[in-house]
Amino acid sequence: MASEDSTLISLVEKASEGDRRSVGRLLTLVERGGDSAEQVAEATHTLSGKSHVIGITGAPGAGKSTLTACLARDLAVSEYKPAVLAVDPSSPLTGGAILGDRVRMEEASEAGAFIRSMATRGHAGGLALAVPGMVRVFDAFGFNPIIIETVGVGQVEVDVASAADTVVVVVTSGWGDAVQANKAGLLEIADLFVVNKADRPGASDARRDLELMIDLSQLTGQAVRRPEIVMTTATEGEGLDEFKKAIFEHKELLFEGEQISIRRSKRWKAEVRSRLDYLLSEVATESIENLEEEKGSSPGSVARKIAKNLLKKDELR
């Protein structure tokens, strides 16, 4: 529709001029999904690809939001224009958090970081579709770096974080936390580990556990490069400089060689895959809506017949 088109064009124009409200509205369109989300994706695709994307994941309560807020604030007061996409139902932005935690995010925001929270899975395609689209919006309008915070439980959340350029896995100093992270499949995706809550007992144990597990995973040849381990006390901002240094060192390493293009083409392919899954499942839903039971036909044979017919047709918009 013409009016929708012109709204989109003016939003993109204003966002390019630095209008944050327009960026926010574009993010909402992507989050909602559907045709408008597609249009935003088309409009922002060629503008994006410049920003460094950092994924921060780990168990609930590990301190990801606290660490993210510290990092974002620090970057915003220096020469950066960071954005945060918090995919976390318990995010300080979506309520439920104690006051001190919320204040920390607000400070980051006041310092100039663009902070956006996604409390739900959004539309039918969920996080796998919305997150890359929202990252693209930030990227297109000059936000750099872009920090995605996700809870490291659940395949989609882990996938979303692992699609970043630099993947940070946060564990706490509690006994067995590193082992849990390993079980959740977080060890394989980490470019960098943070042992947070270093003010509590057991921090050096957690570090040792991680070192051991990294040694083992290298023996089996899973890791590409040995991930660094940084100790932090996020509530005090302690270890933040080391954390930042480790992130930027990883970034440099990526951009020096071919790693960045390998990662990004992997990410591109994964996104095509999730969009393909979504499109196909939409068509499948439509095609069984008015299906009458055929007595005597097995479900498998009917599914094959429908699939064969669909593949011949130009069903997709």
Ligand SMILES: Nc1nc2c(ncn2[C@@H]2O[C@H](COP(=O)(O)OP(=O)(O)O)[C@@H](O)[C@H]2O)c(=O)[nH]1
């Ligand atoms: N003692 C201590 N508490 C922390 C530290 N980092 C975060 N916390 C607290 O741990 C709780 C969970 O932190 P949060 O950042 O929301 O964790 P998330 O669920 O991983 O995002 C909050 O109450 C924080 O104030 C730390 O380094 N030391």
Ligand SMILES: [Mg+2]
């Ligand atoms: Mg959080």
